Amino acid sequence: MIKQIAVLPGDGIGPEVTGEAVQLLEEVGIQFGHTFHFQYADIGGCALDKTGTPLPEETLQLCRESDAILLGAVGGPKWDHGPGEKRPEAGLLGLRKELQLYANLRPVIVFPALANASSLKAEVLEGVDLMIIRELTGGLYFGQPRGRKQTDQGLAVVDTLYYTEAEIERVLRKAFEIARVRKKHLVSVDKANVLDSSRLWRETADRIGKEYPDVKLEHMLVDNAAMQLVRKPSQFDTVVTENMFGDILSDEAAMLSGSLGMLPSASLSEDGPGLYEPVHGSAPDIAGQNLANPLATFLSVAMMLKYSFHLEKEAQAVEQAIRKVLDDGYRTRDLAQEGEPALSTTEMGEKVRAYLKQEISV
Template identity: 60%
Template sequence: MNKTYKICVLPGDGIGPEIMGEAIKVLNVISEQTGVSFSYDFGRIGGCAIDEDGTPLPEETLRLAKEADAVLLGAVGGPKWDQNPGNLRPEAGLLGIRKALGLYANLRPATMHPSLVEASSLKPEVVAGVDLIVVRELTGGIYFGEKKRYTSEDGQEVAEDLLIYQEKEIERIIRTSFEVARKRSKNLVSVDKANVLESSRLWRKVAERVAADYPDVTLSHQLVDSCAMQLVRAPKQFDVIVTENMFGDILSDEAAMLTGSIGMLASASLGEGSIGLYEPVHGSAPDIAGRGVANPLATILSVAMMLRHSLGMDEAAEAVEKAVWAVLDAGYRTGDLTEDRSQALGTVEMGQKVIEQLQKQVVGQ
C-alpha cells in the first residue's frame, strides 16, 4: 500500500499563494515519481486570517497543523495590518503556531551556489564558497516575553519588552546546534551579547556546560555585533551559528543576502514532536504580490527540507535540490537574481523550469 502524507498548507499573505502554487506542483511531481501520495489541507494564517476569521491564527488552522505530517507555509504580513494591535498583527499568527507546535529550533542554511556568485552585492572572492547554517532559538526570548505599554507619572508613553530565557530552553537549542555541527565541519559559533545582557551570560554558561558532551565539536563565542560585522567581512569562517530568537532573526536575514537574494533561502522549524514547519526566509513582499514575478525557489527548497527532515524522503529531497541548481546553472533567473530584468523569468516560468529538470531524474523515496 502506498504511503500518504498529510501536508498542512498555509499560503498566507502577499506573494505566499503564488510561490506556494509552485511548491505544490513540485510535490505532485515527486508523488508521480515515487508513488508516495500527498494530501493537502489548506488553512489561513496571518493577515488573510485576520480578515476572514478575526484572528491571525484560527483554531481550525491549528487543528489542521497538529493533524498533519508537516506544515508548509508561504509568508505573512503587509502594510494593511501595520496599525493593528499586537495580538491582531499577522506576525502573531506565526509566533503562535511555532509555540503551539513546540517548534523551538529554526534551521536556516545559507549556501552560495557557484552560478550565483555574481548576484551577491559582495565581492566574489568574499562570498564564493559560503556554506553556513544559522540555528535560531524560536519560541523564547524577547518575542515571547511580557509586553507593556503605559504612561509614566510625568506623562511619557513607555514601552517594555521582557527578554527571558530558562536554562532548559537554552540547553535544548544548544544541543540541537551541536548535533548539526557534528554532521558538518564540527565548528560551532555561539552568538550572544554577554558583555551587556544577563540572559546572554546564562546562554554562554549553558553553552560551555553542554560543550563537554561534544568533545569532537569546537565551540567558540562571538558577540552579536561582531558576528554581524564578520558575516560581511569574512563569511567563510562560519559553519554553524547558534543564537537566541531576535539575534537569529536578524543574522539569518543578513546571511541570506550573502547568497545574492533572500528569495533563495529556505528554512525548517523543528521541535520535540514529529511535525515540522517549512517556509522561505523572505517575507510577503506586498509590493510585488499578484504580479507573478516572485522567486519561488526558496519555497521549493523548503519543500526539499520538508521531504528530508519530516518525511524521511532523502533521495527526493536531493532530487529537488539538484533540479534547482541545474536551473540556475543553465542561466535562468528571476528578477531578484539579475540586473537584466528583461530576461527574468516569472514565478510560474521558474517553477516550470524546476519541474522540467526534476522530471529528467529517476527519483527514489
Template identity: 55%
Template sequence: MTSSYRITLLPGDGIGPEITAVARQLLDAVSRRHGFSLVYDEQPMGGAAIDATGEPLPASTLEACRAADAVLLAAIGSPQYDSLPRQQRPESGLLGLRAGLGLFANLRPVKIIPALVEASSLKREVIEGVDLLVVRELTGGVYFGTPKGRVEADGHVRAFNTMAYSDFEIDRIARVGFQLAGERSGRLCSVDKANVLDVSQLWRDRVEAIHAEFPAVELSHMYVDNAAMQLVRAPRQFDVLLTSNLFGDILSDEAAMLSGSIGMLPSASLGESGPGLFEPIHGSAPDIAGQDRANPMAMVLSAAMLLRIGLKQEAAAADLELAVERTLAAGFRTGDLMAEGCTQLGCRAMGEQLLAALEA
C-alpha cells in the same frame, strides 16, 4: 504499500499563494517520481485568516497543523493590518503557531549556489564556497518574555519588552546546534552579548556546559556585533551559528544576502515531537503580489527541507535541490536575481522551468 503523508499548506498573504502553487506542483511531481503520495490540507493564516475569521491563527488552522506530518508556510503580513492591535496582527499568528506546535529550533541554511556567485553584493572571493547554518532559538527571548507592554506616567509613554531565557531553553537549542555541527564540519560558534547582558551570560554558561556532551565539536563564542561584521567580512569561517531568538532573526536575514537575494533561502522550525514547519525566510512582498514577479526558489527549497527533515525522503529532497541548481545554471532568473546574459521569468514560468529540470 505506498507511503502517504498529510501536508498542511498555509499560503498566507501577498505572494504566498503564487509561490505555494509552484511548490505544490513540484512536490506532486517529485512524490510521483519517488513512489509516495501527499495529501494536502490548505488552511488560512495571517491576513487571509483575519479577513475570513477575524483572527490571524484560527483554532481550526492550528489543529490542522498539529494533525499533519509537516506544515508548509509561504508568507504572511501586509501593511493594511498594521493598525490592528498587536495580538490581532498576522505576525502574532506566526508566533502563536510556533508556540502551539512547540517549535523551539529554527534552522536556516545559507549555501552559495555557484550560478549565483555574481548575484551577491559581496565579492566572489568572499562568498565562494560559503556553506553555513544558523540555528536560532525560536520560542524564548525578547519576543516572548514578560512583562511587556506600554505604560503612561508623568506625561510620558514608556514601552518595554523582557529578554529572558531559562537554562532548559538554552540547553535544548544548544544540543540541536551541537548535534548538527557534529553532522557537518564539527564547528559551532555561539553568538551572544555576554559582556553587557545577564541573559547572554547565562546563555554562554549553559552552552559551555552542554559542550561537555559533544567533545568532538569545536566551540567558539562571538559577540553579536562582531558576528554581524564577520558574516560580511569572512563568512567561510562559520559552519553552525547558534543564536538566541532576536540575534538569530537579524543575523539570518543578513546572511541571506550572501546568496544574492532573500528570495533564495529556506528554513525549518522543529520541536521535540510533532510536525515541523517549513517556510522561506522572506516576507509576503505585497508590493509585487498578484503580478507574477515573485521568486519561488526559497519556497521550493523549503519544500525540499520538508521532504528531507519532515518526511525523511532524502532522494526526493535532493532532486528538488538539483532542479533549482540546474535551472539557475541554465540562466533562468526572476527579477530579484536578474543579471546580464540571463533570461528573466515570472513566478509561473520559473515553476515550469523547475518542473522541466526536475523531470529531466
C-alpha cells in the same frame, strides 16, 4: 511513504509560491513513489479578514494533525496599523509558540550562478555554506511583562527577555546535532559581557558541549558576529543564537548571497510537525502577477523532505534540479540582469519539475 502536509498560503505572493511548491511535491511523489496529502488553511492577513484573528483555531488544529507544514508568507500594508495581536505576524508568532517550533534553521547558500548579485566580492563568498540556528519561541519577543506604564519619570515602556535553562538547552542540543552532520564547528553567539541571559546561555553551551566532544564549540559576541559575517562569512559553519540576535544575524547573512528570493527556512519542534517557509516574505508589490520567485519555497520543500521525512535522496534531487535550472541560465525577474529574459512563477515551477523528472529518468 504517505504524509499529511498542511499548506498555509498566507498573504501576498504566498499562494503563488506555495501553489508551485505543492505541484513540485506531487512530482517528487510520482518520481519516488510517495503519497503526499495536502490540506489548506488560512493564516495572517487573509485569516484576519475572514475570521478576525491571524491564527484561527482550525488552522492550529490542522497543523497539529499534519506531518509537516508548508507556509507561504504573511503580512502586507493593508494590516500594518492594527494593534499587536491583530497583525498578520502575530499569526506566525502564535503558530511558532503553540507548536513549540523552537529551532529556526536558516541556511545561507551561495549559488555560483547567482554570486554576482551579491554586494560582496566573489572571493569573500567562496566556500560560504553556513547554517544559522535561531531560538524561535523564547526571549525578548515573548517575555512578560511588556507594555506601557506611567512612572515617576512619566510614560515608560518595557519588554522582557526571559529564558528557562531548559529552553536554552534544547536549542543548543539541536544545534550540536546539526553541527555534527555538517563540518562539526559550532559558533554560539551571545552578549555575555553584558546580559545575564547570555551568561547562562554561554554556561549552558559549555556544559552541553561536553556531550559533543567531536564538535568544536566557539563563543562569539553578537556585535562581533555581525562584523564577521560581513568580513569573512566562510569562517562559519553552524551558528546558534537566541531569538532576537538570530532574527538580525540571519537576515544579515541572508543578504550575503545577494538573492533573498533564494533562501529557505525550517522551524523544528521536539517531535511535532516542522514548519517550512521561504525567507522572503509576502512581497505585496508583485502579488498576483505571476512574477514571484518560487525557488526559496522549493528549497524549503527540500528541507521538509530532509528534516521532517528523512528523505535525503529526494531532498538532494530537488536541490540538484534547482542548481541545474540556474546553471542553464533560467531566471525569475528578481534574479535576471537588466535586459535578460525572465520566467514567470509558473514557468519556473514547470522548469524545475521538468528538470527533476529528467534527472530521475537518467
